[in-house]
Amino acid sequence: MSHSSHFPHQEPYKLECKPVGLCVIINNKNFMKKKPREGTDKDAESLAEVFSWLGFRILMCEDQESEKMKATLQYFASPGDLSQLQEFSAKEWSGSEFIDPQKAPEHGDAFICCVLSHGELGEVSGIDDKHLSIKEITRTFRETEDSPLTGKPKVFLIQACQGSMTPPGVKSAEQNLQCDSSKPETTADLVNVLVAIATVEDYKAGRDPYHGSWFIQSVCQKLKEGCLKGENISEIFTSVTDEVSKKDGRTKEGPFKQVPEIRSTLTKSLVLSPHHK
Template identity: 50%
Template sequence: MAATGKIRQNKTAIQEKLSDDHVLILNKVFENGLITKREYKNLKSIQGENVERHVVELVDKIMNKGEDTCQKFLDLLQTDEDIKSTYPELRDILWPNTSLSTPVQASSSEHSDAPSQEKRRKEDEQYQLKSQPTGLCVIINNEKFKYMKQRLGTDKDAESLAKVFSWLGFRVLMCEDQTMDQMDQALKCFASLSDLSQLQKFGVKEWSENRFTDLQESPPSLKHGDAFICCILSHGMSGVVSGTDGDPEVGGIEGKHLFIRDIRRTFKATNQSALTGKPKVFLIQACQAPQGVKRLPKHRGVPSKDLQADGSHPTYIPEEADILVAMATVDDFVAHRNIISGSWFIQSVCEQLDWGCQRGDDITTILHRVNMDVSEKEGGARPGEVKQMSEFTSRLRKRLVLTPQQK
């Protein structure tokens, strides 16, 4: 029986026995890397509940992390001497016909290399994020415009993004109120990191000690790491994001708008790029309404008709590989932003990253939840009157799992 199924089948009995000393099992699970430091603190800080509640929350969290973590949990219960002596009844529940001295992973000699093969397979299927910091997160935060309304509430989005990506181990940098040309030059500079002296003219700030400050180190210290995140918060029209000098009456470059396709191509794989083969994620909060439309179209809602249903890599990679673009809204529609609490899309992204990254979910799973969350929001006086549908397109070749930074 699979590890997840075994825990589920015996869940009530496991929780009852582990409640004999909930502090021990919590510490053991944390020491063996089955939960993050953030999860450990959250579980340990549960107040006003009986002892069993701590264990229930812990076992649920282990099961939510998937088969591999469940198997490691069972291994721990069977092999750790402190656990065996503290909870002797677990033997009769989980391994009635197995000696506890026999390692769970023991196998015949013909399969002795199975664990290493499994590890290699997983490494091939998932981006390896081992650098410190994990990578750069660049935020372009446009609030004040020459020809368009001020984007009140965008600072809330920038702050939420900085908090969550700093927590995920990224070095977070921000450029504010950039013209189209400045956006283009800044992105090219961040893509290559070849002429870092240019960054000074973009007024780059860095997230440090829970606020944006001047750069903590000189620009030459910047390194790409193993992943790149780009967040653009601005006005926009169909297929473009606007610089602060953008003209809503004129489209394209002539109207001082930067094509999203050109932003993406700035980071395409080349022989020289340090980001080749590494994941690059773009989060774009900008309307995508058609140019020249006076009355901006909004999504309308319809009754749900959901149906119930039963439930070796190539040597070369395409130039456009390893890129994911997530948009606040689909083409031809507006994106909603609260002037106090921030935008529907960015706030949902940050909330879902906070929750999903603790579970070990990959980025596409998390963004599917964002799509669902945004689609359920209401912006009008009547249900279905004002809606929004976010979207993402992925060219990632592997699973991208962002992990909270251990502190």
């Protein structure tokens, strides 16, 4: 379920709030039974930088068990006060680092949710290796009469393996990649949602321990380039898929390839623009 590249006459979503909206990052690095996901902090900072540049308020929660992830997402679906936010040990991007938040979050005209973790097919992992389905993540923000996000674009970025298979590499490359692996399921078909997953179903997703994951780093770079040109989000993610699918890497198991998957029920053109502060 993907868009064509160009929507010359499509009505855009109105993005008039300041900040534009919230960008929530769940960054699971230190797992109870696995080695740390090296490189994930680089991904989190890259996401914070680019979405801050695009006018969003950035809030990050780290190293969450499955149930805590669920509670965190429910909180952000309909935010409460600052003391509740502090219960989730959230940090806020200040422009150069993550600091303690000073005020409660409020929704604007768009919402971004980034989950950086291990995963299995249709699921992401808490640090306790228990799983939360991508479907459940998106359904937490489903459109209801009292939801502050009804009618507004919601973008989910999932950096996690979706299985244990490795696409064969065309050629070897000098990169020591790691993988984010940890029931077939697909995301709920909810309106005004775009879900971008690092890899197609059944396959692994690569992460460079020094430079971050292929997928998230490509997303951030393509957002920087595309948003300056006024491209809509669907065009940008087509470029991400193209770029990542052409990369060649190597893991301990051998040559490595990766193809992201984009699923969209956006009803309008989502064009994000740099905000000069």
